Amino acid sequence: MEVGVANLTNYHSHCLYCDGRANMEDFVRFAISNRFTAYGFSSHAPLPFATAWTMEWESMDDYLAEFKRLKTKYVDKIELYVGLEIDYLNEESNPSLSRFTQLPLDYRIGSVHMLYNDFGEVVDIDVPADKFRSIVDHHFHGDLDRVVKLYYERSFRMVELGGFDIVGHADKIHYNATCYRPGLMDEKWYNDLVLSYFDVISDKGYMMEVNTKAYLTLNVFYPNIRYFKVLHDRGIRVQVNSDAHYPERINDGRKEALIALRRAGYDDVMEMHSGAWIEAPIL
Numbered sequence: 001m002e003v004g005v006a007n008l009t010n011y012h013s014h015c016l017y018c019d020g021r022a023n024m025e026d027f028v029r030f031a032i033s034n035r036f037t038a039y040g041f042s043s044h045a046p047l048p049f050a051t052a053w054t055m056e057w058e059s060m061d062d063y064l065a066e067f068k069r070l071k072t073k074y075v076d077k078i079e080l081y082v083g084l085e086i087d088y089l090n091e092e093s094n095p096s097l098s099r100f101t102q103l104p105l106d107y108r109i110g111s112v113h114m115l116y117n118d119f120g121e122v123v124d125i126d127v128p129a130d131k132f133r134s135i136v137d138h139h140f141h142g143d144l145d146r147v148v149k150l151y152y153e154r155s156f157r158m159v160e161l162g163g164f165d166i167v168g169h170a171d172k173i174h175y176n177a178t179c180y181r182p183g184l185m186d187e188k189w190y191n192d193l194v195l196s197y198f199d200v201i202s203d204k205g206y207m208m209e210v211n212t213k214a215y216l217t218l219n220v221f222y223p224n225i226r227y228f229k230v231l232h233d234r235g236i237r238v239q240v241n242s243d244a245h246y247p248e249r250i251n252d253g254r255k256e257a258l259i260a261l262r263r264a265g266y267d268d269v270m271e272m273h274s275g276a277w278i279e280a281p282i283l
Helices: 024-033 057-073 129-139 144-161 173-180 188-204 225-233 254-263
Strands: 038-044 079-087 107-111 114-116 122-124 207-211 238-241 268-273 276-281
Touching: 024 038, 024 057, 038 107, 038 268, 057 079, 079 268, 114 144, 129 173, 144 173, 144 188, 188 225, 207 254, 225 254, 238 254
Parallel strands: 038 079, 079 107, 207 238, 238 268
Antiparallel strands: 114 122, 268 276
């Protein structure tokens, strides 16, 4: 059987409750029309300050209520799940805190999008490559190594504290960082840092997503495809997620990611069915 004809699931997506570009029901209807068997929402969790891309706490009840309505409405057509993508920002705002762990969610994704600059200001580094270059130059005095190390310092701390199920878009910084300095991924210190991060993820037993959001536009997965065999050899369980912000992009890169995982030695991926994570054969 051709790889990619099954495994029609996605657990990382964003709707109008954060920075997604359509309402929940539009995503559900598109998933059903594309024969998805399971679909999950993971809006960006609230932060201690307002942003253009995260939920507000005032919207949480509505978010959960709308999900419940859709789950009931489409119960015979698709399995629906609700989660959050929760940032590690600092010790006072991260996935391990009770305000997140006590929410009635099916799963949680832990991610790092932001760093503190030299003035203690929060800086979003999950931006296009040209803006990332400007941020490194103006907020961190052009010290790319320091920015990368800060990113992984926060990633390590997030994994240490826990409170989530899935590591979100691991090593996402690599694309912007290599645009800033080509060849960075071949530098020993960088590779050692990434491998150490994967070791900790393996030791803690977290799942990791293969994030396909940028595959069609940048030809890149997060984590980078060069690490797929590393993940397999370390026994890290993986799932394929599109991180979709538009309904029509929920399937982007899924087939290609599954093929790459199979080539790296994976025979199965993690999927949630009947409310539990299972190892689903790659078909």
